[in-house]
Amino acid sequence: MSVPILEVCDLTAAYGRIEVLRGVNLSVPKGAVMALLGPNGAGKSTLVQCIAGQKEHTGGDIHLAGVNVHRAAPEDLARIGLCTVPEGRSVFPNLTVEENLQLMSYAGVPAGAVLETAFTYFPRLLERRKQLAGTMSGGEQQMLAMSRALASDPALLLLDELSMGLAPLIVEELYDTVARIAESGVSILCIEQFARTALRVSDYAAVMTGGRVVASGEPAEILETMSDVILGGAA
Amino acid sequence: MQTFFAFLIPGLFTGAAYSIAASGLVLTYTTTRVFNIAHGAFGMVLSFVFWDLTVRQGMPTLLAIFLVLFVVAPLIGFIMQRLITRGLGNAPVSVSLVVTVGLFVGLIGFAQQRWPESRIEVDAPRFVAPFWQGFADGDGVPGWQIPGVETTVTGHQLITIICSIAVAAALFVLLNRTRIGTAMRASVDNPDLLRLFGGKPDNAAALAWMIGMSLAGLAGILLVSALGLSYFDLTLLVINAYAAAMVGRLKSLPMTFVGAMGVGVFESLLVGYSTDSELLSTIRPAIVPIFLFAVIVLAPQAQLRIGQVKGMVSAPVPSVPRMGVTAVVTLLVAAVYIARADDVSLLRLGTAATYAIVMLSLVLLTGYGGHVSLGQLSFAGVGALTYAQLGDFNLYGLLVATLVAAGVGALVALSVLRLTGLYLALATLAFAVIMEKVVFKNDTIGFGSGGALEVGRLSVPGYEFTSTGAYVFMMVVFFVVIAMGVLVVRRGVIGRMLIAMRDSPAACGTLGLDMRWFRVGLFAASAGIAGLAGALVAGLRGLIGEADFIFFNSLPLLLLAVAFGVTSVTGAALGGIGLMLLPVLQAESFTEFGLDVPLGGVMFMIIGLSAVLAARDPNGLANYLFRAGRWVEKRLRARLEAGLPQLTTADGAVDGPTDGPVDHTPAGDTHAHTHAPDGVVLVTQEVSDRVAARG
Amino acid sequence: MSLLEVDDVVVQFGGVTAVNHASFEAEAGRITGLIGPNGAGKTTCFNVISGLQRPTKGAVRFNGKAVTRAPVHRRSRMGMGRTFQRLEAFGSLSVRDNVRVALDIHRGFRGIVRTPGQQRAEIDGLLERVGIASYADDRADSIPTGTARLLELARCLAGSPKLLLLDEPSSGLDETETDDFGDLLKDLAAEGMGILMVEHDMDLVMNVCDTIRVLDFGEVIAIGDPGMIRSDPKVQKAYLGYSDADDDAPGSSGPGVTVGKHVDEAATLVIPALTKEGSA
Structure with a gap:
């Protein structure tokens, strides 16, 4: 088997004296889509921040394509093919759609190509190219955010809470896009709180609670254990 | 037209x-x-x-x-x-x-x-000529006349x-x-x-x-x-x-x-x-600051921010006995010094006491309250002006001067009630420039343009402070009393609320505190203290003028206050002495080794640099002093204890770490325990054990 | 008349609607849960109720009086207390002084007549009640998150509020602590306090709440007691993306989407920029 695109070994991280990650082990094979689920406060977003280089971990290792990345700056990781779409609206609200797209070219693909890909996938963005991103609807902003994942041709894509605050129908559409990106061979780690939608497009799934990965396996198995965790055991 | x-x-x-x-x-x-x-x-x-x-x-x-x-x-x-x-x-x-x-x-x-400025170079006049003087239509006046209107560009x-x-x-x-x-x-x-x-x-x-x-x-x-x-x-x-x-x-x-x-x-x-209108020509020099003030006042209200940067200062609060002892020692040292000092040194000490009192007002406002004032000396000017104009050189006059300064402080705060942070600081700057250019220069209500007013020495019932020594000692007494007052406030209800407001304004609001009026009160108190200092220095000098309260001097005052420690009374005392020494050193030159370097500019550079470095630690130089003090104390105690094995340990443990400033380390800092005093390390260890046990 | 009435509140940031015509009530003596997925607008609702955020549209009535435009501190004086999702403890004060400040603010000048002994007993009583008395002398920025949330609760209780707004109060607590916390909430409600709570721990919500309102996409999509909420298809859809009513069995891929495992033609990482620091 080839080297996994992402391998997290016994990762620990803390906010001040409060430990948030307590030994996370996770591996994403090259070309695979993995869903990482878990309740609020499980440490999922902290894990994403550690992988993206935004937060320094206190112990353990992160390997990207077999290379230990320690203290790499987020902008350097972004330039070599790690695309992170963080929690919330990951667009610049006071820039126009076109300017947002233009900035995506830092990841290595020329601006012209970025624009072309984005407008082909999301014609709606073409209509709104001169509009400020902050004035668009949540779904449209998330499309814009996804354009970066589509157009910058990453090796690994980290998606944090893509569905946050969006209507289910729009979430479905977004995950169709995720599936399409996956088809092009991009490895994806998508983090979600409560979304079966994420499982629909994934090859593997893992569950995190209390700063550890407590279960992993096929999406179907995971879904059965998950519904308990989410709506309360007594359901 | x-x-x-x-x-x-x-x-x-x-x-x-x-x-x-x-x-x-x-x-x-x-x-x-x-x-x-x-x-x-x-x-x-x-x-x-x-x-x-x-x-x-x-x-x-x-x-x-x-x-x-x-x-x-x-x-x-x-x-x-x-x-x-x-x-x-x-x-x-x-x-x-x-x-x-x-x-x-x-x-x-x-x-x-x-x-x-003093260096005269014959071949290098201090003048820069305008560019493109060849741009002329040849009528003898530089520039082109614009057709139709009688003016040139x-x-x-x-x-x-x-x-x-x-x-x-x-x-x-x-x-x-x-x-x-x-x-x-x-x-x-x-x-x-x-x-x-x-x-x-x-x-x-x-x-x-x-x-x-x-x-x-x-x-x-x-x-x-x-x-x-x-x-x-x-x-x-x-x-x-x-x-x-x-x-x-x-x-x-x-x-x-x-x-x-x-x-x-x-x-x-x-x-x-404005040449025709008296009012206009009065306010003319201050027109831009007035404009600035107006624009700031009209700026939109900032909403309370949630989850903002927390206050990072742990102000040192001495225990009551320690405070008393320090006060008595300070007064004794001052008395001994005053008894032996000549007039020049006395004036210097008096000036230092004045600055130190103004810095106490900054301890209250900036150190405890977290607001920056760029014109604190102007409040002192208001106090001095009131005292001089009133002509009652007694405690009543001092009281009125203090109250008027406090009132002006309240007015400034009131007009910018909705503002915080940068906007508030800029408003004080605009205020200071307006005071300097319009009020202090005014011939009727101010000191008069380039002028000065005569001020008599203070008298209390039964005694008149005619000798400079007695007057300066009284100023030191005022400093000590105000310093103790500031510390008492810090230890009490209001002090806790000030810290709370700095740490989380949103929480204070939701607990029912109307912070705007609190801020007005804080500004008023701080301005009042500065005003008192102004009145006192006026009495010391006997002649006080607008030149003593120019806007620019508020800036080194703020900087020295921060550099020496704007969160502690000790910092204010040291800062006062430092600011007094500034012009003294400025007048001298470094003449060793065949060099002749005037020290004036160098001093400004040093202050500026130290403020740049010190601002990141608002506890300032005073903090290092406290640390050194604690270290010495610990050493001495250890030595004493070695001599007397059992008896002193019980009360020794309580006093040490609680008195001085405790380094604050933000919650995000993972290496927090390395800076903290020993007591905190234990707690940290305990907490992480507890967290770990929970799994 | 309900203790708190939120009437058709809309909040927009720029063009984004955070709260969309939300209407709900909270009653005195009852615990109301406000639940919904992340980003559903719950905290924004809390900010509107407590006065930290002005709504674009709509009204808030508290105790029968319109408070939509009242400043934060006045609402608090009327009997509203709240805790924060992102902690707002006074970090540089001790835990005890945090509560003392709250008492001082609440009492104003009346507080002066109380002796320090009385006040200290009162503070320690409050800390005891929420179960953090052992932390009394610690600095508030050195205590664990869960404890700090309980401290915020103690601080609110110092003002003897009529309504408590709790924003994710149980996160950071372990299971036993959460159980104790649930009992405390029930006690407070039994004393007549109204409680409105945003919470992610469904066990706690189902256990203590009398009524639950589900917020999704800025709208209230369901109201009812815990049993009704749990079986509501709309709620399941909002939370899980599907409901029991759907035929679609969990686990199978949705129609029209094929998921490939492209191991071979995966894009490769270009490493050189990393290796220099990588081995550290």
């Missing part, structure tokens, strides 16, 4: 120069969130460099302009961003503002040091206006048409996200500072021929830029240009038409 144009043209010229300065200010502020109070000071220094290169060293003008604007200025900007202002944008305003105030004062010191004015248009266009293209410009705007929105995009916010910030510096230099070079090579005039030019920047709410460049042109034209028209 023709006179109108005669005033309009110069107005457009100054407006254009202001717009260049203001756009640089806005550019750096929006991309890095650091408001560069020293923007004008950089412009001043760069225009001195330009003068040095052209007039003193005879370099061709164009080459010098190129060197200053495209080599020196960007280099300074880059160094500033990398070494000084990096990471400052997220710091509380009381830190970031003090750092740039430090640069402000330090740069003036540098200019005074490098290009002293000089080549220099034309160049300035063209420059401002070119700057506006270049900035527009940079910010809207280039990727790095877009990245600069993006880093305003969300620098973390920009890094995930692969952009480098640090580079955007460096570029913004480089351009900002160039624009400060350009504005300085364009104005230096009109304003002359003056350390202060060129520096204070920046107040006009602040006003313009405020019109654009510190973010809109087009509105900043509109504001700058408005300020320039308005000022010019007012100067032109």
Whole structure:
């Protein structure tokens, strides 16, 4: 088997004296889509921040394509093919759609190509190219955010809470896009709180609670254990 | 109509120069969130460099302009961003503002040091000629007469206006048409996200500072021929830029240009038409600060922020017995010193006590309350003025002076009730300039232009402080009493609320505290203390004038207060002595080793630099003193205990770590325990054990 | 008349609607749960109720009086207390002083007549009640998150509020602590206090709440007691993306989407920029 695109070994991280990650082990094979689920406060977003280089971990290792990345700056990781779409609206609200797209070219693909890909996938963005991103609807902003994942041709894509605050129908559409990106061979780690939608497009799934990965396996198995965790055991 | 144009043209010229300065200010502020109070000071220094290169060293003008604007200025900007202002944008305003105030004062010191006024060079007159004097229609007057109206445009004015248009266009293209410009705007929105995009916010910030510096230099070079090579005039030019920047709410460049042109034209028209009106000519020198004040007052209300940066200061609070002992010792030392000192030393000590009392007012306002005042000395001026005008040189007069100063402080705070942070600080700056230019100079209500008022020594029932020694001792008593008062406040209900307000305004609001009135009270108390100090120093000197309370002197006062520790009474005492020594040292020169270096500018440089460094630790130098004290105490105690094995341990353990300042380490710092005193390490260990046990 | 009435509140940031015509009530003596997925607008609702955020549209009535435009501190004086999702403890004060400040603010000048002994007993009583008395002398920025949330609760209780707004109060607590916390809430409600709570721990919500309102996409999509909420298809859809009513069995891929495992033609990482620091 080839080297996994992402391998997290016994990762620990803390906010001040409060430990948030307590030994996370996770591996994403090259070309695979993995869903990482878990309740609020499980440490999922902290894990994403550690992988993206935004937060320094206190112990353990992160390997990207077999290379230990320690203290790499987020902008350097972004330039070599790690695309992170963080929690919330990951667009610049006071820039126009076109300017947002233009900035995506830092990841290595020329601006012209970025624009072309984005407008082909999301014609709606073409209509709104001169509009400020902050004035668009949540779904449209998330499309814009996804354009970066589509157009910058990453090796690994980290998606944090893509569905946050969006209507289910729009979430479905977004995950169709995720599936399409996956088809092009991009490895994806998508983090979600409560979304079966994420499982629909994934090859593997893992569950995190209390700063550890407590279960992993096929999406179907995971879904059965998950519904308990989410709506309360007594359901 | 023709006179109108005669005033309009110069107005457009100054407006254009202001717009260049203001756009640089806005550019750096929006991309890095650091408001560069020293923007004008950089412009001043760069225009001195330009003068040095052209007039003193005879370099061709164009080459010098190129060197200053495209080599020196960007280099300074880059160094500033990398070494000084990096990471400052997220710091509380009381830190970031003090750092740039430090640069402000330090740069003036540098200019005074490098290009002293006293040095006369025959072949290098302190003068820069306007550009393009060949632009003339040959009627003997420089410049072209505009057909139809009886007024001329000089080549220099034309160049300035063209420059401002070119700057506006270049900035527009940079910010809207280039990727790095877009990245600069993006880093305003969300620098973390920009890094995930692969952009480098640090580079955007460096570029913004480089351009900002160039624009400060350009504005300085364009104005230096009109304003002359003056350390202060060129520096204070920046107040006009602040006003313009405020019109654009510190973010809109087009509105900043509109504001700058408005300020320039308005000022010019007012100067032109004010000759007939007494009121207008009175307020004329302060028209821009008044405008600035008005714009700030009209600025929109800031909502309470949730999850903002927490207060980082742990103010040292001594125990009551320790406070008493220190007070008695201070008074004894002062008494012994006063008994043996000559008149000059007595006056110096009195001055130090005055400054120390003003710094106590800053301990209350800045150290405990977290608000920055850039014009604290003006409140002292109000106190001195009231005391002198009242003519009752007794406790009643002191009381009235204190209350009037407090009232003025309350008024300032009231008018800016809705504002906090930067806006509040700029409002105090505008207030200070207005006081200096309008009120203190006034012949009826003020000290009179260039004048001074006579003040008698204080008398209390049964005693008159006629001897200087007795008067100075009384001042020291006042300092000690106020210091104890400040400490009692800190230990009590109000002190806790002040700390709470600084840590989380949102929580205070939801617990039912009306913070606006609290702030008015705080300002009033602080201004009152400063006013008392002003009245006392007036009595000491016997003659007090407007020159004692010029706006600029408030800045070194603030800086020394911060450098010595604005969170502690000890810091105020040390700061007072330091500020008193400043002019003493300034008058002297370093004459060893065949050198003759005047120390004046050097002192300013040292203060500025130390403030730049110290602002990150508001506990200041006093903190190191406390640490040293604790260390000595621990050593001594250990030695004592070695001698007396059992008895003293019980009470020794309580006193040590609780008295002095405790280093605050933000919750995000993972290495927190390494800085904290021993007691905290234990707690940390306990907490993490507890967390770990929970699994 | 309900203790708190939120009437058709809309909040927009720029063009984004955070709260979309939300209407709900909270009653005195009852615990009301406000639940919904992340980003559903719950905290924004809390900010509107407590006055930290002005709504674009709509009204808030408290105790029968319109408070939509009243400043934060006045609402608190009327009997509203709240805790924060992102902690707002006074970090540089001790835990005890945090509560003392709250008492001082609440009492104003009346507080002066109380002796320090009385006040200290009162503070320690409050800390005891929420179960953090053992932390009394610690600095508030050195205590665990869960404890700090309980401290915020103690601080609110110092003002003897009529209504408590709790924003994710149980996150950071372990199971036993959460159980104790649930009992405390029930006690407080039994004393007549109204409680409105945003919470993610469904066990706690189902266990203590009398009524639950589900917020999704800025709208209230369901109201009812715990049993009704649990079986509501709309709620399941909002939370899980599907409901029991759907035929679609969990686990199978949705129609029209094929998921490939492209191991071979995966894009490769270009490493050189990393290796220099990588081995550290």
